[in-house]
Amino acid sequence: MSTSTAPSSTSEDRPRLRPDRRKSRWHYDVIGLVTAVVMAFPVYWLIISALRPNQEIRSYDQTLWPSSITFDNFTRAVKQPNFETAIQSSLIVSVTAVVGGMIIATLAALAIGRFRFYGRKALLMVLILVQMLPPTAMLIPIYAQLNAMGGLDEYWGLIVVYLVSTLPFAVVMIRGFVVNIPVELEESAMVDGCTRMGAFVRVVFPLLAPGLAAASIFALVNAWNEYLFAYILINDDSKYTLNVWLMTFTTERGTDYGALMAASTMIALPVVVFFMIIQKKMAAGLTSGAVKG
Amino acid sequence: MTVAEKKAAGPPVPVPRSPEAASPPLGAAPGKSRPRPPRRKGALLPYLLVGPAILAVAAVYAFPLVKTVIMSFQDLGRRELWTGEAPPWVGFEQFTNILGDGEFWSVTGRTVVFMAVCVAATMAIGLLLALLMARLTTWVRLVLTFALVAAWSMPLMVAASIFRWLADSDYGLINTLIAKVAGEDFLGHNWFLDPRQGFAIIALLVIWGAIPFVVITLYAALTQVPRELEEAAALDGAGAAKVFRFVTWPVIRPVFTMVATLSVIWDFNVFGQIWLLRGNKPEPDYETLGLYSFSKAFESTSFSQGSAIALITVVLLSGVAVYYLRQLMKTGEVE
Numbered sequence: 306m307s308t309s310t311a312p313s314s315t316s317e318d319r320p321r322l323r324p325d326r327r328k329s330r331w332h333y334d335v336i337g338l339v340t341a342v343v344m345a346f347p348v349y350w351l352i353i354s355a356l357r358p359n360q361e362i363r364s365y366d367q368t369l370w371p372s373s374i375t376f377d378n379f380t381r382a383v384k385q386p387n388f389e390t391a392i393q394s395s396l397i398v399s400v401t402a403v404v405g406g407m408i409i410a411t412l413a414a415l416a417i418g419r420f421r422f423y424g425r426k427a428l429l430m431v432l433i434l435v436q437m438l439p440p441t442a443m444l445i446p447i448y449a450q451l452n453a454m455g456g457l458d459e460y461w462g463l464i465v466v467y468l469v470s471t472l473p474f475a476v477v478m479i480r481g482f483v484v485n486i487p488v489e490l491e492e493s494a495m496v497d498g499c500t501r502m503g504a505f506v507r508v509v510f511p512l513l514a515p516g517l518a519a520a521s522i523f524a525l526v527n528a529w530n531e532y533l534f535a536y537i538l539i540n541d542d543s544k545y546t547l548n549v550w551l552m553t554f555t556t557e558r559g560t561d562y563g564a565l566m567a568a569s570t571m572i573a574l575p576v577v578v579f580f581m582i583i584q585k586k587m588a589a590g591l592t593s594g595a596v597k598g
Numbered sequence: 599m600t601v602a603e604k605k606a607a608g609p610p611v612p613v614p615r616s617p618e619a620a621s622p623p624l625g626a627a628p629g630k631s632r633p634r635p636p637r638r639k640g641a642l643l644p645y646l647l648v649g650p651a652i653l654a655v656a657a658v659y660a661f662p663l664v665k666t667v668i669m670s671f672q673d674l675g676r677r678e679l680w681t682g683e684a685p686p687w688v689g690f691e692q693f694t695n696i697l698g699d700g701e702f703w704s705v706t707g708r709t710v711v712f713m714a715v716c717v718a719a720t721m722a723i724g725l726l727l728a729l730l731m732a733r734l735t736t737w738v739r740l741v742l743t744f745a746l747v748a749a750w751s752m753p754l755m756v757a758a759s760i761f762r763w764l765a766d767s768d769y770g771l772i773n774t775l776i777a778k779v780a781g782e783d784f785l786g787h788n789w790f791l792d793p794r795q796g797f798a799i800i801a802l803l804v805i806w807g808a809i810p811f812v813v814i815t816l817y818a819a820l821t822q823v824p825r826e827l828e829e830a831a832a833l834d835g836a837g838a839a840k841v842f843r844f845v846t847w848p849v850i851r852p853v854f855t856m857v858a859t860l861s862v863i864w865d866f867n868v869f870g871q872i873w874l875l876r877g878n879k880p881e882p883d884y885e886t887l888g889l890y891s892f893s894k895a896f897e898s899t900s901f902s903q904g905s906a907i908a909l910i911t912v913v914l915l916s917g918v919a920v921y922y923l924r925q926l927m928k929t930g931e932v933e
Contacts, residue, residue: 333733409654409863437918441907441911443662447662449674535867537896573756574750
C-alpha cells in the first residue's frame with residue numbers, strides 16, 4: 306500500500322490519462338473493501354454478540370456467525386435496574402444542555418461572524434485552546450466546586466458542564482455558517498424596512514437553520530456519549546445517565562457481555578443514525594471556516 | 599465532555615478549496631467580493647452577544663483552571679473537602695513531591711511513548727487510506743466511507759466495551775482466533791497481565807477510533823490537489839513517489855500537520871480508553887498522566903496532588919497547543 310500511487314503492473318506504459326486508470330483499480334478496490342471490513346468489524350461484532358444466544362457468548366469457540374438469533378440479551382438489558390431512569394436522565398441532561406448551549410453559541414457566533422470588535426480574535430483563540438485542556442484539569446476543580454455548592458448528584462451540575470463544553474466547537478462551527486450568509490441579504494432587508502432584529506429573524510435565521518441543526522445534533526451526540534463527568538458527579542444510581550448505567554453490567558462476578566452488547570447497541574443506535582445524517586454537513590462545517598469572514 | 603473523545607468537529611481543520619469544489623452552503627460567492635464587516639468603535643451590541651458565552655466559558659473553563667493552579671499550591675484532602683475548611687498553603691511542596699517521585703517520571707515516559715506510537719500509527723495508516731480512497735471506484739469508496747463513519751460514530755463507552763469483549767481472556771474472539779493458529783494454550787490468555795500487551799490492545803482501540811477522522815479529513819484535502827498538475831508531472835516522467843513528494847504533499851501538508859498536532863494533543867490526554875478497558879480501576883502500570891492525576895485525586899483523595907499533576911500536563915502540552923494555534927493563524931482560520 307505504501308506505493309499505492311504506482312500504476313499497477315498491468316498498465317503497460319506510464320503516461321496514462323484518467324480513463325485508462327480505471328483498469329488497474331481493482332487492486333485498490335480489494336484493499337479498500339478489506340479495510341472497510343476491518344474498520345466495521347467491531348461494530349458488526351457488537352450487533353452480532355447482542356443477537357446471539359447466551360451459551361454462544363460463553364463459549365470457547367467463538368463463531369463469526371450466530372447459530373440462531375434471539376432477543377434474550379435485549380430483554381435482560383431492559384430489565385437491568387434503572388434502565389428507564391437512565392434514559393430519562395440522559396435525555397434531560399443532554400437536551401437541556403444542548404438547547405441552552407445552542408442559544409448562547411448562536412449569539413456569540415453572530416457577534417464573531419458579523420462584527421469586528423476588540424478581543425474578537427482573542428476570544429476565538431481561547432475557544433480553540435480550551436478544547437485542548439486535559440479532562441482531569443477540569444474535573445478536579447469542578448468536582449470540588451460543585452461539592453461546595455451542593456451540586457453533586459444533581460442534574461443541574463452536569464447540565465452546566467455539558468452546556469459549556471458544547472460552546473467552543475459550536476461557536477466555531479456556527480460562525481463558519483454565519484460568514485457564508487452574505488451581509489447584503491441582511492442589509493437589503495433593512496433597507497426594505499426591517500429592523501436589525503427583524504432582518505435576523507426573517508432572513509438570517511432561516512438560512513442558518515440547517516447549520517444550527519447540524520451543530521445541535523453534534524452537541525447532542527457529544528453530550529449523550531459523555532461518561533467521565535457523569536460518573537464522577539452523579540453517585541445516586543437512580544440518576545445515572547445511560548453511559549454510567551452501562552457500567553452496572555460489570556460486577557465482581559464478571560461481565561454479562563450479552564446484555565452489555567445489547568444495551569450498547571441500543572445506546573449507539575440513535576448516535577449512528579444522527580451521525581449519518583450530519584456527516585456531510587460536518588465536513589462542510591469543518592471546511593467552511595476556511596472561507597474567511 | 600472530554601476533549602479526547604469529542605467527535606472532532608470542534609477544532610477547525612481548514613481544508614483548502616479549489617474553485618469547483620467550493621460550494622458554500624448557500625451558493626454565495628465566497629469572501630472576496632464582500633466588504634469586510636465594518637468595525638464600529640464603541641458599539642455595544644457585539645459585546646452583549648458574546649457576553650453569555652464569555653461568562654459561561656469563564657465559569658466552567660477559566661475558573662477551574664485558576665482553581666487548579668491555586669489547589670496545587672495548597673493541600674486539599676478529603677477532610678477539607680467535606681468540612682469546607684480552608685486548606686493550608688504548602689507552596690511548592692506538591693510539585694517537589696511529584697517531581698522527586700520516580701513514579702511520575704515513569705508515568706510521563708509511558709505517556710509520551712504511548713502517544714508517539716499511537717500518533718505515528720494513526721497518521722501513517724490514515725495517510726495511506728486517504729491516498730487509497732482517492733483511487734477507489736465510487737461504490738467501493740462509498741462502502742469504505744460508510745464503514746469509517748460507522749466506526750467513528752461509536753460512543754467511546756460502547757467501543758471500549760466491544761474491545762474489552764474482543765480481548766476477553768476466556769471467551770474473547772482474539773484468543774479464539776489465535777488459538778486456532780497457535781494451539782489451545784492460548785485460550786484463557788489474559789492480555790492485561792503484561793502491560794505491554796495490554797497497551798497494544800488499548801492502542802488498537804485508540805487507533806481504530808482515530809482513523810476515520812484522519813482519513814476523511816485528509817481525503818477532503820486530497821480532492822483539492824489539482825488533477826492536471828499530477829498528470830502533467832506524470833507526463834514529464836515523474837514516478838508515483840515523485841508525484842506524491844512534489845505535487846500532492848505540498849497541497850495536503852498544512853492539513854496533515856494540523857491533524858497530526860491534534861492527534862498529539864488527544865493521544866497525550868488519553869484517558870477514557872485505558873480507564874474503561876481496565877474496568878474503571880487501572881493498575882499503576884497502566885497509568886498515563888491523566889489517569890495518574892485522576893487516581894491521586896479520587897482514589898488517594900489528595901486533590902491537590904492531582905491538580906498539580908494536571909497542571910504539569912497543561913504546561914507540557916501548551917507548547918503543542920501554541921504550535922497548533924500558529925498553524926491555524928497561518929492558514930487564516932483565525933483572522
